Amino acid sequence: MTSYGDSFVEALEKLKKHASWVILCHENPDGDTLGSAFALYSLGRREGKKVSIYSKDDRPEVFSFFEYFDELRSAEKLPPDEVKGALLVAVDTSTEERSLANLPELLVACADSVNIDHHGDNALYAATNLVAPKASATAEIVTRLMEAYGAGITRGEAAALYTALTTDNGSFRYNSTSVESHRCAEILLTAGAVPSEIDDRIHENMTEDVLRLWGAALTRTELFAERRCAFFWLRGSEISAARATPNSLDGLVNMLMRIKGVKVALLLAEIGGRNKLSVRSRAPYSARDITARFGGGGHVGAAGAKVDGDFDGAIARVREEAEKYVRVGNPAGK
Ligand SMILES: [Mn+2]
Incomplete structure (x- = not known):
């Protein structure tokens, strides 16, 4: 299991409890914020929740193989009514400035909030801050959350999470790569992620x-x-x-x-x-x-x-x- 502590348990409880999730990616979204967000989005849908994903900037086409890719919406700001009664889930976003322009307002308007991240300088802006600086990607934390959630991980979710993991830790080469990174990879490969296919999509794909x-x-x-x-x-x-x-x-x-x-x-x-x-x-x-x-x-x-x-x-x-x-x-x- 995991050693993420109380905030992990709290985040998990909140994800289970809330019937509506608004997932927020960081600006200029990368593989980690998107892969983590789409995996959670897919889980939420399978669980019959009302889910949405937003980012300030457009979706990079390189990740168009993610399931539900077209569901990501670009918005500079969100009307506060949009998050009323919902759990706000920020992924891989170290500061409020890197999120939607009116995040402070949304944090007040939402029912509750969870900040899932691995940046050591995270500003801890949400009600629950699940921040693990040792994780090589936010996807490591999300993989463990999904495992603990108990609804399994689909092949599509595994592909999104593996993409997130491998883009953030340089294909397991950066010094952030740990035993836990490889353990998460094991979980994701077991759930159907195919590393060679993902690597082709991400790296062998330049004009x-x-x-x-x-x-x-x-x-x-x-x-x-x-x-x-x-x-x-x-x-x-x-x-x-x-x-x-x-x-x-x-x-x-x-x-x-x-x-x-x-x-x-x-x-x-x-x-x-x-x-x-x-x-x-x-x-x-x-x-x-x-x-x-x-x-x-x-x-x-x-x-x-x-x-x-x-x-x-x-x-x-x-x-x-x-x-x-x-x-x-x-x-x-x-
Ligand atoms: Mn990241």
Whole structure:
């Protein structure tokens, strides 16, 4: 079973008790928030509950193989009446800002709320906060919740959860991967998830233009701070010319970690008019501490932020802050 403690039991009781669930994914939804949400959505439907899923941003097509994919609705805000009498379930969402724009209002209007997440900097904004920073994906927690729920896990739910798990822990390669990650994989494979099929959908699915876009980024790799930092960037014009979605850049920043000796990897991409910074790190450095300098956050080893200002200014600031951080700031990391 599990060692998630009282909040796990509480979340489970609330899921069982409420006849209506409103499931919320984080902005720019990724595999983990979507896979976890769709698995819960499917369980709710099987249990005869009234369920809905929302996210601020559009659904990435790469996950279109999820059952009920078309049921996800994009909304900047929800009318509070929409959550009246319902259990609000936020998945993989560390802060209220990453959810729908009026989450604080929805938290007041709903019958009850559960926040299921694995970000160590989660702001604990719900009535029940089931937050497990050691989990390599929110999907690990949801897998255990579904197991404990006692209604089984269907093949479709297993595929969604396995996708969530493997996209968040880098196909079981990142240092977040644990015995529990593999135990969850065992549960999901037993329930019918097929890893090779899922990997084909997620990774062997790039357009030629996006592959060349990755190439453009890789070609301009810069190393600094005694080659401990690696950095590249992509302009909005390049991203739109390749018809790339934010999800088609997933995993790109990790390529920099393949360079021998690199401890901090940084990608700055101009997406939807914002300068999006993605950072990866290995000990003793903390990606989260670097992104915190720009008002962002995430995990110790993987974090993100939005950098204000024009793109060229943002490039300069990222380089400067990362260099300062690695050379003089917090070299002990966390
Ligand atoms: Mn996650």
